[in-house]
Amino acid sequence: MKEAAFLGLLGGIFIFYQALAFLWQTLPAFDPFFPILLGGLFWRLKAPVFWGLVVVCGLLVDLFSSKISGPSVLSYLVSLILFLQFEKKLALKGFFPALISLVVTVTICEILRLFFFPAVFEIRLPEPAFYFVGKIIFTTLLWSFLCWSFCQISFMRHVFEIPKSPRS
Numbered sequence: 740m741k742e743a744a745f746l747g748l749l750g751g752i753f754i755f756y757q758a759l760a761f762l763w764q765t766l767p768a769f770d771p772f773f774p775i776l777l778g779g780l781f782w783r784l785k786a787p788v789f790w791g792l793v794v795v796c797g798l799l800v801d802l803f804s805s806k807i808s809g810p811s812v813l814s815y816l817v818s819l820i821l822f823l824q825f826e827k828k829l830a831l832k833g834f835f836p837a838l839i840s841l842v843v844t845v846t847i848c849e850i851l852r853l854f855f856f857p858a859v860f861e862i863r864l865p866e867p868a869f870y871f872v873g874k875i876i877f878t879t880l881l882w883s884f885l886c887w888s889f890c891q892i893s894f895m896r897h898v899f900e901i902p903k904s905p906r907s
Contacts, residue, residue: 741783745792769875770852773848774845776796777819793815814852815848821847825844853875
């Protein structure tokens with residue numbers, strides 16, 4: 740049930756965002772998928788399903804994104820491994836360690852995705868400027884905080900079977 744709900748949510752967000760980006764060309768560029776994938780850790784998805792979703796979602800983002808194409812799969816994987824290290828070292832038991840690790844992980848993911856990996860693989864981005872990357876990081880952080888707050892609502896905890904205590 741959890742996997743089906745998560746797949747439905749991820750697919751719905753992907754289709755909605757791509758449809759809006761196609762219809763409305765001035766859509767603010769941000770990464771709506773990485774925070775949801777990060778939420779899959781707290782929803783305790785099975786490891787093969789979770790890592791498979793990370794790879795498939797990264798490939799879909801790279802395939803269909805006209806605004807921010809880049810090696811999303813690599814940046815997602817590196818950032819999630821970093822987040823798992825934060826989770827293990829900080830235990831993410833309090834509000835501030837979880838918030839700090841979320842901010843650091845999303846920032847590193849977007850820097851890898853928009854600066855480092857495009858430079859390594861010689862991928863040309865539409866606007867390779869600090870302002871462009873900073874705007875994407877800021878809007879992705881806002882989206883991350885919104886998703887994180889949404890998952891704290893008791894109704895959503897019940898629907899997605901999100902545990903109240905951190906993963907062990």
